[in-house]
Structure formats: C-alpha cells, structure tokens
Amino acid sequence: MSDVVLKLTDVVKTFPGVRALDGVQLEVEAGEVHCLLGQNGAGKSTLIKVLAGVHHADGGEISWLGEPFAPATPQAAMRAGIATIYQELDLVDDLSVAENAFLGHEHARFGFTRRRSTAGRTKEILARLGHAEIPATQLVRKLPAAGKQIVSMARALSHDAKLIVMDEPSAVLAHDEVANLFRIIRELTAEGIAVIYISHRLAEIREIGDRVTVLKDGRTTAANLPARTTPTRELVGKMTGRSIEYVFPPRPATGERNEPLLVVSGLTRHGEFADANLTVAPGEIVGIAGLVGSGRSELLETIFGARRPDAGTVVLDGRRVSGVGKAVKSGMGMAPEERKSQALLLDEPVYKNMTLASFAGFAHGGFTDARDERAAALKTADQLELRPRDVDRAARTLSGGNQQKVVVGRWLLGDTRLLLLDEPTRGVDVGARAELYQVIRGLAENGVGVLLVSSEVPEVLGLADRVLVMREGRLIHEAPAGELDEDTVLDLVMAGSLLEGEPA
Structure with missing residues (x-):
C-alpha cells in the first residue's frame, strides 16, 4: 500500500476578483518526486503558498501525515515538516550559511545563540547534501546561485523536512549544476523525503519526476500521470484551454505594414x-x-x-x-506589471494619477491648475468607461481593472x-478584461x-x-x-x- 503523506481534496482559495484555486486535488507519496505542471496563472504559486502557510485555504481539505493540516504561519508549516524553496530564494545575504540554515530556530542556550553548535550542525547537513566544501561561516552573498540553492535545501533539512517543495529550482542553474541538483533530489527521496517539483521544462520532468499533476485555471485537470511515459501532447493538452471566456475585439484585416515606429x-x-x-x-x-x-x-x-x-x-x-x-x-509610455507598487500613487486622487506624466502641461506660472487636471481626467475617464466616474476618489479604492484603466489613461493624456x-x-475580472481589450485595440486604431x-x-x-x-x-x-x-x-x-x- 502506498504511503500518502500529503492529500488535497477540493481545495479553494479566493482573492478579490479572482478564484485562484477552484477545487484542487493533489496526492503526494513519501519518497517520490511529484511534478506540478501548469501555465503561468494556473494556480501553482498559490497552491504552494497554501502549503507553506503564507495563504490559508478558503475551502476543501488538506491532510498531512494522516491529520488535518492548516498551517497558520510559514513557521508552523516548517515545524510540521513542509519546507518550500521558492524560485526567488528567501535568504539573507549578509548572514552566514549557518545563520541562514537555522534562521528562526537557532541553537541557543540561556538566550544566546550557540554559533559553534549551529556551524557544526550546518556542516553535517552540507555534507549530507554533497557540498561539504561550502564553509558554514561564509556570507551567503558571496555564494553563486547554485550555492545559495544548496543553503535553501540545508535550511529545509535543518527542520527535518519530510516534504520539500521546489519552485523552478533549475531556472538559474547551469547544465552541470542541474545534474547535481537531480543527484541530491534522488538521495533525498531514497531517504523517504517527498519532493514537489515545479518546472516548465518537460525534459526535466521526464528525467527527475515520478508522477505529474496538471493545473489549469486553478483546477486539477490531470492527476498522478506517469512522468516518463505520458505523451507530451497529452500534458500540453491538459494545460491549454480556458474556463474563462476571452472576448477580443475583431482584428483588422492584414494590410501592408507601415514603416516601424x-x-x-x-x-x-x-x-x-x-x-x-x-x-x-x-x-x-x-x-x-x-x-x-x-x-x-x-x-x-x-x-x-x-x-x-x-x-x-x-x-x-x-x-x-x-x-x-x-x-x-x-x-513612449509604460504600464508595468506591478501597477500598485510601480505605477500608482494609491492615496492620491485619480486625476493626480492620470496627469502624472503630463504634469507640465497643467502648470501656469509655477502652479498647477487642479480644475484643468480634473477636466482632462474626466474626459479620459469617460473614454475609458472608468467606474465610478469620480476622479477625486483615491486610486486605492478602485477595482484592479479600473486601476489599470487609470494607468493607461495617464498615457492617453500625453502625446x-x-x-x-x-x-x-493581471488581477482584472472578466468584464473589465473585455473593456481593456477594447481600449487597447482602440489605441491601435488611432495609430x-x-x-x-x-x-x-x-x-x-x-x-x-x-x-x-x-x-x-x-x-x-x-x-x-x-x-x-x-x-x-x-x-x-x-x-x-x-x-x-x-x-x-
């Protein structure tokens, strides 16, 4: 009988305007490499953050080692034996290898960290990972990408992890470093440790994986497929198609292309x-x-x-x-990926956000005319069908789709x-998507x-x-x-x- 260590049944996670997980099924056995496959936006990142205690599921059941599991914090997940190695490694560059490996659960006595004991334990873990050459006292910032990944694995093993989640672990590694990563994974699974391996590279999944689960639009579309023998076209087919209906404006007839802009x-x-x-x-x-x-x-x-x-x-x-x-x-104008942190002054009114790139045009004698700014912003708000049509409203109070309209509107006001x-x-509901598509196509029609x-x-x-x-x-x-x-x-x-x- 198989030894199932992790089981997810109908797991749901909802954020404002989007259902990121919509009934996910997943089953992971001890000592296996279970590959998680799906396009960007399929729900993989949300799923692993639920397992890591970063997010909390809104519905469904999670069983870990046969018991109900709902970690309140990342520390709780680590203590339970689930360690997550993110694509963007969460290491502290100015701490040593040993300090990173035992960060949050340092060896201490009478309130003081036992550095020698921590360093000694770290050396044992590094040797277990086949990297005894990495000094436990070395600052992490001085290590190459592959070395930093080994430190992240050492942190996982310092918690006696029984499941390690690896998110795109080969993304920053050279070919020989990937081979070494796979060697370490095989040694870990031989000891009974389970690995969830996330990658877009099907060749890697063939080489290291045992079983594959596929996500699409927050749902499990295929579970427990054999990694080495499932046809590629079947895997890709399970990843494609959308539950969301995309409504695109008609594409104009192809004509002779103009000189490049x-x-x-x-x-x-x-x-x-x-x-x-x-x-x-x-x-x-x-x-x-x-x-x-x-x-x-x-x-x-x-x-x-x-x-x-x-x-x-x-x-x-x-x-x-x-x-x-x-x-x-x-x-030239740009609407960046992270509109809240990179494009918007969230506590400023909509009209101030819209006129940000054409600010000089509203200045007279060293002072700006707020009436002119509001009038221009209102005209653009009408053009974009901004809701609500209140340009004095703080940008943070708008929905994701309307915030994106404000960013696009900023460039409409300029030349x-x-x-x-x-x-x-991203983060825009279905109805607002269709409106944004119309806006983008309308911009193109205007040259x-x-x-x-x-x-x-x-x-x-x-x-x-x-x-x-x-x-x-x-x-x-x-x-x-x-x-x-x-x-x-x-x-x-x-x-x-x-x-x-x-x-x-």
Missing part, C-alpha cells in the same frame, strides 16, 4: 536577455509570449529606459532614446505614440503602437497582430497571430518539450 536592435542585458531585435509599427499590436523568467518584463523595462542595456539600441520614430525621461518625452503593457489584465507582454497565451494570440516568442532570454520565433495556436506557442516556450526520444 519602434526599432530595437541587438538589445542586451547580461544575465537577463540577449540580442533582442524587434519592431512595432504605428497602429500595430505586437505581443511577446514567454514564461516568467524568460526575460520578457526585463526587455520591456529596458526599452522604456528603466534598466540600462549592456548593448544595443532603442530607436523611436527615427531617434535613439535612452532613459525614462527621454522615452516619455519621445512619446503617447508607443505604449508598453506588461501583464495588462498608437502597442507592445505587450502577457503570461496568458490566449490573450497574446487574441489581442496581438503579430507575436514574438521569448525563451530563456532570447526572441526565438515571430509570426502573425493568426498563424499560431496555443499548443504551438506552448511548445515553443517550453524548451525541449518535444525532444527526440520523448513520448509525443
């Missing part, structure tokens, strides 16, 4: 993306499809001037631009000719060039005129949106999903 040539930022070449014509919507971590957002931010490139050029309407100030003056959109509908990034492949295919596919920091494919389908794009972004010898 934006020309990006050889743009490179070491470690993020390399040799990016693309164009956007006036009135054209160009979409970039790719996984989180592929360099999509970094590319957009570099085009906008928020990041300095190591090589290459950005030319807008025949003039080279660099830096945010010059980009905005040249007619924006090129708009960069990073995840334009604005649009370059957008989205984790949702149907959104890219339905909204864009032309699609670029990005994988591991490089633009690898370009085609008219009408010539692509979701399966084809997923096959391109998931490196090596149809490698020779794999089940097809």
Whole structure:
C-alpha cells in the first residue's frame, strides 16, 4: 500500500476578483518526486503558498501525515515538516550559511545563540547534501546561485523536512549544476523525503519526476500521470484551454505594414536577455509570449529606459532614446506589471494619477491648475468607461481593472505614440478584461503602437497582430497571430518539450 503523506481534496482559495484555486486535488507519496505542471496563472504559486502557510485555504481539505493540516504561519508549516524553496530564494545575504540554515530556530542556550553548535550542525547537513566544501561561516552573498540553492535545501533539512517543495529550482542553474541538483533530489527521496517539483521544462520532468499533476485555471485537470511515459501532447493538452471566456475585439484585416515606429536592435542585458531585435509599427499590436523568467518584463523595462542595456539600441520614430525621461518625452509610455507598487500613487486622487506624466502641461506660472487636471481626467475617464466616474476618489479604492484603466489613461493624456503593457489584465475580472481589450485595440486604431507582454497565451494570440516568442532570454520565433495556436506557442516556450526520444 502506498504511503500518502500529503492529500488535497477540493481545495479553494479566493482573492478579490479572482478564484485562484477552484477545487484542487493533489496526492503526494513519501519518497517520490511529484511534478506540478501548469501555465503561468494556473494556480501553482498559490497552491504552494497554501502549503507553506503564507495563504490559508478558503475551502476543501488538506491532510498531512494522516491529520488535518492548516498551517497558520510559514513557521508552523516548517515545524510540521513542509519546507518550500521558492524560485526567488528567501535568504539573507549578509548572514552566514549557518545563520541562514537555522534562521528562526537557532541553537541557543540561556538566550544566546550557540554559533559553534549551529556551524557544526550546518556542516553535517552540507555534507549530507554533497557540498561539504561550502564553509558554514561564509556570507551567503558571496555564494553563486547554485550555492545559495544548496543553503535553501540545508535550511529545509535543518527542520527535518519530510516534504520539500521546489519552485523552478533549475531556472538559474547551469547544465552541470542541474545534474547535481537531480543527484541530491534522488538521495533525498531514497531517504523517504517527498519532493514537489515545479518546472516548465518537460525534459526535466521526464528525467527527475515520478508522477505529474496538471493545473489549469486553478483546477486539477490531470492527476498522478506517469512522468516518463505520458505523451507530451497529452500534458500540453491538459494545460491549454480556458474556463474563462476571452472576448477580443475583431482584428483588422492584414494590410501592408507601415514603416516601424519602434526599432530595437541587438538589445542586451547580461544575465537577463540577449540580442533582442524587434519592431512595432504605428497602429500595430505586437505581443511577446514567454514564461516568467524568460526575460520578457526585463526587455520591456529596458526599452522604456528603466534598466540600462549592456548593448544595443532603442530607436523611436527615427531617434535613439535612452532613459525614462527621454522615452516619455519621445512619446513612449509604460504600464508595468506591478501597477500598485510601480505605477500608482494609491492615496492620491485619480486625476493626480492620470496627469502624472503630463504634469507640465497643467502648470501656469509655477502652479498647477487642479480644475484643468480634473477636466482632462474626466474626459479620459469617460473614454475609458472608468467606474465610478469620480476622479477625486483615491486610486486605492478602485477595482484592479479600473486601476489599470487609470494607468493607461495617464498615457492617453500625453502625446503617447508607443505604449508598453506588461501583464495588462493581471488581477482584472472578466468584464473589465473585455473593456481593456477594447481600449487597447482602440489605441491601435488611432495609430498608437502597442507592445505587450502577457503570461496568458490566449490573450497574446487574441489581442496581438503579430507575436514574438521569448525563451530563456532570447526572441526565438515571430509570426502573425493568426498563424499560431496555443499548443504551438506552448511548445515553443517550453524548451525541449518535444525532444527526440520523448513520448509525443
């Protein structure tokens, strides 16, 4: 009889405006590598945060070691034996390896940390992981990416973890480092430790996985599939399709493309993306499809001037631009992925947020005219069908969709000719999505060039005129949106999903 250590039954998690988990089923056995597969937005991150005690499930049942499980905090989850290694490692750079490994449960006596005891225990764990060469007293900031990941594993084992969740653990590793990671995973599972392994790379899942569970739109669409023998097309098929209906405005008939408005040539930022070449014509919507971590957002931010490139050029309407100030003056605007932290002054009124990029146009004799600002913002609010139509209202009181309209409205008020959109509908409900799609298509019909990034492949295919596919920091494919389908794009972004010898 199998030894099931973790079982999820109909688990639900809801956030304002979105049901992130909608009845998830998952079963993990001791000593197995259980792979969790799904597109960006499928619910994987929310699920592992529920297991880690970061979020709390709103419904369903979780059983851990045969008992009901609902950790109130991440510390409670760790004490219970579930450790999570996030893609963005949560280490403290200015603490030592040993201090990170035992962070939160230091060896202490009479209120004082026993550094020698902690260092000795850390050395034992590092040796168990096959990395006795890492000094326990070394500052974490001095370690390479692979070394930092080993420290995260040491932290998990310092809690005597019986289940380790690994979120995209190979994303920052070289090929030989991945092989070493797999060796460690096999040794851990041989000791009976279970591993939930999250990756977009199907070739890795074939090599290290035992079983696969697939999520789509917060639901389990396939459970306990054999990792090595399930055909790739079956796995990809379980990941595609949407329960949400996308309502896109009609795409105009393809005509002769205008001269480019934006020309990006050889743009490179070491470690993020390399040799990016693309164009956007006036009135054209160009979409970039790719996984989180592929360099999509970094590319957009570099085009906008928020990041300095190591090589290459950005030319807008025949003039080279660099830096945010010059980009905005040249007619470029951007709606970033994290609108609340990067784009909005949440406690300021809507009209102040909308006029932020065209502030100088409302200044007279060194003073701004709030009446003019309000009038312009009201006109834009009508154009965008902002609800409620109250430009004196604080931006934080609006729904996600209406907050995004405020960010887009900021650039409508200026003389924006090129708009960069990073995840334009993240956290936006279905009705507001359709309205935003209409706004974006309307901008293009008025001659604005649009370059957008989205984790949702149907959104890219339905909204864009032309699609670029990005994988591991490089633009690898370009085609008219009408010539692509979701399966084809997923096959391109998931490196090596149809490698020779794999089940097809």
